[in-house]
Amino acid sequence: MPLLNQALRAALDTRQPLLAELHAQGTDCYRLFHGSQEGASGLTIDRYGPQLMVQSFHTTLENAALLELHATINARLGLETLLVYNDRSRGNSRIDRSDTVYQASAAALEDLIGHEWGLKYRVRGRHAGQDPLLFLDLRNARGWVKAHSAGKSVLNLFAYTCGVGLCAAAGGAREVWNLDFAEGNLTVGRENAALNPELLAMEFIQSDYFPAIRQLAGLPIAQRRGQKLPSYLRLEQRQFDLVLLDPPAWAKSAFGTVDLLRDYQSLLKPALLTTAEDGVLICCNNLAKVALEDWREQVLRCANKLGRPVRDCQVLAPATDFPSADGRPPLKTLILQL
Ligand SMILES: C[S@@+](CC[C@H](N)C(=O)[O-])C[C@H]1O[C@@H](n2cnc3c(N)ncnc32)[C@H](O)[C@@H]1O
Structure with a gap:
């Protein structure tokens, strides 16, 4: 989906100054792509420390598109982020836990730590609730x-x-x-x-x-x-x-x-x-x-x-x-x- 990748690159360009500011203040949890405003309604991409959390709310993302956006973000951040894809496009925003599109690695689903304002927060890609643990x-x-x-x-x-x-x-x-x-x-x-x-x-x-x-x-x-x-x-x-x-x-x-x-x-x-x-x-x-x-x-x-x-x-x-x-x-x- 080249259009999605184009929109993502533009979003990453726009965020350059903000990301520098956030990193300097001890924050590595932030939104990298806010689809409703940046060209792909119903798609959000967030970084939670070492983890990249992709969520779709309207339509399931194709496997190739998911892997392409992961590669684009890793290259831009200079990191090997751990990808978790939570498809919430069905059933009242519940996560599709059958995970037919992309099986997250065990490392991505472990308990991780993200930072905001210099503080540590628990990061967990899948848990009993629907939302990530930090809004x-x-x-x-x-x-x-x-x-x-x-x-x-x-x-x-x-x-x-x-x-x-x-x-x-x-x-x-x-x-x-x-x-x-x-x-x-x-x-x-x-x-x-x-x-x-x-x-x-x-x-x-x-x-x-x-x-x-x-x-x-x-x-x-x-x-x-x-x-x-x-x-x-x-x-x-x-x-x-x-x-x-x-x-x-x-x-x-x-x-x-x-x-x-x-x-x-x-x-x-x-x-x-x-x-x-x-x-x-x-x-x-x-x-x-x-x-x-x-x-x-x-x-x-x-x-x-x-x-x-x-x-x-x-x-x-x-x-x-x-x-x-x-x-x-x-x-x-x-x-x-x-
Ligand atoms: C949108 S979250 C609030 C976000 C939170 N203020 C934060 O800093 O991330 C909603 C929270 O409200 C709680 N909640 C909903 N109804 C409640 C009620 N009647 N009494 C107490 N807690 C409630 C839920 O358990 C949930 O943790």
Whole structure:
């Protein structure tokens, strides 16, 4: 597929300055090809340290095209990267584990280590979940947290593999809590902590978001009519200096529904109340169909209504390895000074 290779070469040319910058700052995990914006919709190519992770979301990549792009990237990086191809073009973005196109080598599927902002992260090409263990478009937010955490108490909500928590610990936070309901994700978070043993020991809170954040915020836990709530972890009301709220686009649990399109407020309100006076709340919305301006207005209005007006609101865009021709990247991040 010569057109794909042409598009890939152009993407690599454009990234030259960024890659030099990232390597200098201790980062070897980044996006090399962002297909939707660079000429092959539904294809992404990411470097995770020694590993090259190729993912297709719309159509299966032919074997020859896959091997050609691998060779092109190796030549450009001057590395023998370990190729993993995860075809997610079928069945609700599940990985096709039958691997008919390309069998990854045993070395590529081993537990590996990637780096970002000088920190070590677990890299695993295939695991029980679908996504790679580090979301690369959040790198700038992690960098911001690392630069602004000294002496702070930090709460990382929807923590996944705890990358934000790790950055807070590396930035000199005095206390870091990572909260997520998925035990497997927090287990990887613990592995990430173990890979960086010089850092402050973090807390890992396995809980559904809704009961946890409402207790921290001092709000009642709503019971649905006629339905008994499952048991939940008890937490005391308290606030944190720096809170990060990065929820998935949609998720349903026994306690409520995460729905970034229809109801950001029910996530935001308790997170605002859990942020200390003079504290910072970083909130994200990764839904492409939500416009930044509309969402920002909603967020500011909610804070005002709650009596926690925002003193300053900064927009943080993903780095240029996630290009966006119209200047509207799906991942939107607001840094709110309260
Ligand atoms: C998109 S990831 C968040 C990315 C993460 N903030 C990061 O830094 O990479 C979504 C996470 O939310 C968690 N999650 C989804 N619904 C939840 C809920 N109701 N309570 C707690 N965690 C939830 C999932 O387990 C998953 O780890």
